[in-house]
Amino acid sequence: MIGSKLAWDDTVLPFQLDASDVRGRVARLDGVLGGILKQHDYPPQVEALVAEMALLTALIGQTIKLRWKLSLQVQSKGAVRMIATDYYGPEKEGDPARIRAYASFDRDRLTDSAPFDQIGEGYFAILIDQGKGMQPYQGITPLAGGSLRACAEAYFAQSEQLPTRFSLSFGKSTEAGGVEHWRAGGVMIQVMPEAGEHVAGEGGTGEGGLLVASDLVEGDREEDWNRVNFHLDTVDDLELIGPSVAPTDLLVRLFHEEQPRVFGSQPVRFGCTCSEDRVRQSLSIYSAKDIEKMTTDDGQVTADCQFCGAHYVLDPKSVGFEAGTSDEG
Template sequence: MTLGSQLAWDDTVLPFQLDRSDIRGRVARLDGVLEQVLRQHDYPPVIEALVAEAALLTALIGQSIKLRWKLSLQVRGKGPARLIATDYYGPSEDGQPARIRAYASYDTERLDLDAEPFSQIGEGYLAVLIDQGEGNVPYSGITPIAGRSLSDCAQTYFAQSEQLPTRFAVTYGKSQMAGGVAHWRAGGVMLQHMPKASPFVASEGGTGEGGLLNHTDILAGDEAENWTRANALLDTVEELELIGPSVQPTELLVRLFHEEDPRVYDAQPVRFGCTCSEDKVRNSLSIYSAKDIRHMTTDEGIVTADCQFCGAHYELDPLTVGFEAVKKPDAE
């Protein structure tokens, strides 16, 4: 395999379907995107790992949203890792790349640099939000932090909020090609049972952690057997197969699921992208009075704002912001 064919699958999400099992899925590889996300900040490795997993899950989940929609994943905890936030922006039109951005907020003094990353979240919740654009009410779903990883939390979210059995197999970390420089890379596979016409609704608690639902509470009969078989096949995947780049996603699917009649669709390219702008900063400040704006004004006589996702820095004339602005932004 040539280097070019290896790189062709980097920063892509490949959707597929297992026709025999009535299961859909996606294979994702993040390379340059993840490196750009993490390059914006100087996170300690324990936080970088959480951001890497969250970004990968966001790419796997977000591929299903429609054009111009936005999917956000937020993890909030009472531990040192207070917030992990990611955004996935659907392509503006067919053939265009999707965009991902992410950032984290954490308590440096409480953070255990030698601990397992997931343990630094503590009690909290995972939320999935979908913005369908102007004129539509955003959708949101929340599930408690459970299991041993963010992937476990996402699986619980789909079982609990969507009644969709879902499985993630992911890996991430610093990778280095021969003669190259170490950089972050991530890869994973997502399996999801196709939705039913009449979703299951539990009348009592599930059999998962804390009474939450899992696939055994939703599927029965042939569906349960098919799901178990597909998951057993996914259990054989190796980390190097997930993260690549020597194994192409199409080859991986054939190796894992050749007996399940895998069918692949067009791959979705993914890029790093932030939507911050001066206009959006001004809009966010439009709810404040002149008195509030004065409190925000620095000794140098400007109002500043920094984007937590990409690090962009904005400096504004205080007389041009707030609902009592006395000058237009372009006024001298």
């Protein structure tokens, strides 16, 4: 039972384990998930996948010094066709980061099986957009491992050659009074990039020959990595989600022998960047004839944001690259 919002809800806490050249993040999400999931009537299996993806996005996004946006995407041939999340870095020091997410799925194809079973063959991708004038980055790895967490670990091993591990927990909690809402918590650990000197050969020991973390560490580094993972294996769901254990206390409990050092926490919020101006911009590539085909019987052009559910109604004469032109004259 969770009676009130906690000080560390909707935050990401960076840390470093000085004794083992490992860095990490602890994340707790509460209102962020509420903002994301209340926009849609997702079935439970889809809700769980979106919650897991949002938690991964919070953990991964905070590791990157973003000028603008990091996106995670799953594209699949299964009942859940796509999951997309965006993490927008803080606009200035002290501002929260913003997260949004949505899923596209075929309701008739969903089964009673586990959430990841609703995803078929496909890929997991991370995209980094540092803004205007900067070259975007995209990394892709096949879906594998039986969870979105495992897909993210495979991505870092395969595309970045950085041993990475996630321990996640998410689900519905009940407040005093019987109100249910989603909460999530997780820990990410990763070998420090400057310590990642090992470059693996072709093929790995993971599913389908993918690289896994153990393929990328050897010698003392392997011993350190295995020891930190052993400690992380002792965490339980209540410690990850809260409410009784603060992230700093959790790090001391798990990693006190590894000399944990924490940095400033990053608040995160649900936030969408959609606007009428962006809708107009997206329609600016269409001719008046194309816009006419999009016009409803009521004489309007409408658009809905898949992330936040915002509904936009526009005058067809005001959109498209021929907007404002006249046949007269």
